[in-house]
Amino acid sequence: MTQKVVVGLSGGVDSSVAAALLHRQGYGVVGVTLWLMKGKGQCCSEGLVDAASICEQLGVPHEIVDTRDLFQNHIIDYLVQGYGEGVTPLPCSQCNKAVKFGPMLQYAQQSLGIDKIATGHYARIRFNEDSQRYELLRAVDRQKDQSYFLYDLSQEILAATLFPLGEQTKTVTRQLAAEFDLSTAEKKDSQDLCLIEAHGSMRDFLDKYIAPKAGEIVDLSGVVLGHHEGIHHYTIGQRKGLGIAAAEPLYVVKLDPVMNRVIVGDRQSAGSGECYVQRLNWVSIPEPTAPIRCEVQVRYRSAPVTVNAIPWDDQQIKLVFDEPQFGITPGQAAVLYDGDRVLGGGIICPQRSEGQRT
Numbered sequence: 561m562t563q564k565v566v567v568g569l570s571g572g573v574d575s576s577v578a579a580a581l582l583h584r585q586g587y588g589v590v591g592v593t594l595w596l597m598k599g600k601g602q603c604c605s606e607g608l609v610d611a612a613s614i615c616e617q618l619g620v621p622h623e624i625v626d627t628r629d630l631f632q633n634h635i636i637d638y639l640v641q642g643y644g645e646g647v648t649p650l651p652c653s654q655c656n657k658a659v660k661f662g663p664m665l666q667y668a669q670q671s672l673g674i675d676k677i678a679t680g681h682y683a684r685i686r687f688n689e690d691s692q693r694y695e696l697l698r699a700v701d702r703q704k705d706q707s708y709f710l711y712d713l714s715q716e717i718l719a720a721t722l723f724p725l726g727e728q729t730k731t732v733t734r735q736l737a738a739e740f741d742l743s744t745a746e747k748k749d750s751q752d753l754c755l756i757e758a759h760g761s762m763r764d765f766l767d768k769y770i771a772p773k774a775g776e777i778v779d780l781s782g783v784v785l786g787h788h789e790g791i792h793h794y795t796i797g798q799r800k801g802l803g804i805a806a807a808e809p810l811y812v813v814k815l816d817p818v819m820n821r822v823i824v825g826d827r828q829s830a831g832s833g834e835c836y837v838q839r840l841n842w843v844s845i846p847e848p849t850a851p852i853r854c855e856v857q858v859r860y861r862s863a864p865v866t867v868n869a870i871p872w873d874d875q876q877i878k879l880v881f882d883e884p885q886f887g888i889t890p891g892q893a894a895v896l897y898d899g900d901r902v903l904g905g906g907i908i909c910p911q912r913s914e915g916q917r918t
């Protein structure tokens with residue numbers, strides 16, 4: 561019997577090629593496009609049309625699933641609340657878990673009776689016979705690797721998921737798109753967060769939801785150097801757009817939502833030797849009970865650095881970096897790697913919670 565698979569189609573070239581490859585391999589492909597954004601967004605206008613035309617070309621069904629409320633609750637509200645509290649939330653890993661993979665698998669199983677899903681993400685999954693766990697791995701194409709955004713997926717999701725592009729480079733994907741003569745072959749790669757593409761900039765997006773609230777920009781000793789119109793316009797490590805003339809470059813080192821202050825300092829003061837991480841998911845391994853030495857990425861595009869990850873309490877680990885790291889940003893994900901294997905990850909805490917062991 562033909563094995564069926566639901567392929568998440570954004571209307572972009574990656575998911576188009578993922579669907580075409582699975583179709584060529586003999587899978588019974590059903591294209592599903594999640595309608596994510598209220599108002600005008602890539603995935604809810606031309607994305608839907610492009611996804612439909614790919615399905616027409618392949619001769620496979622196309623379904624549109626309305627997940628706008630999920631996107632509003634899990635992404636828009638999450639961002640607005642986080643920025644308002646002085647953190648810089650990472651929407652993509654949250655979106656993958658709560659809006660894309662979970663709901664797509666649920667729809668596939670419950671509405672279509674299909675138990676496999678696929679996306680055009682660049683990452684790999686393998687089953688480890690010894691540990692009896694599915695493991696998440698970096699993509700072969702390190703430039704395109706999206707494993708950072710996928711650390712929060714569960715074993716159940718990994719068991720059901722295919723990443724047809726994980727073993728190939730983007731160049732090969734483009735070549736395949738041309739070979740398959742896909743209508744999306746010439747489409748440009750998305751450059752930024754889907755929200756930013758839809759709204760122009762994160763600032764424009766946030767200004768629609770968060771009212772201006774003027775406050776002070778101060779140095780580390782509290783001297784007022786300037787003024788701002790809302791701490792949500794700033795992120796840790798930011799240098800540009802501070803509007804302060806100073807002898808040496810100044811960086812945002814802290815955001816204080818209580819005092820409504822942006823605190824700035826020199827580059828060295830924007831560095832940290834350690835941080836705490838919460839809301840953990842151990843994607844490829846069981847939860848560790850002893851410190852582990854591994855690599856960590858603290859932003860999508862940051863280079864992996866070596867770290868001791870120390871289980872701290874039920875909810876947190878402490879990361880102690882070999883070298884102080886610049887711009888550790890609360891709200892972003894810290895993702896732990898052992899070579900190509902994603903061990904797990906979580907969200908960087910604003911500061912250490914009270915009541916912990918010393």
Ligand SMILES: Nc1ncnc2c1ncn2[C@@H]1O[C@H](COP(=O)(O)OP(=O)(O)OP(=O)(O)O)[C@@H](O)[C@H]1O
Pocket residue numbers: 567568569570571572573574575576592593594595596603660678679680681749750754
């Ligand atoms: N609205 C959506 N509906 C269904 N699946 C989606 C949607 N948006 C993204 N995906 C899936 O998630 C994958 C990664 O999405 P991402 O937004 O990172 O796009 P991308 O890397 O630019 O890929 P693409 O070229 O397919 O748009 C896509 O390849 C697709 O399989």
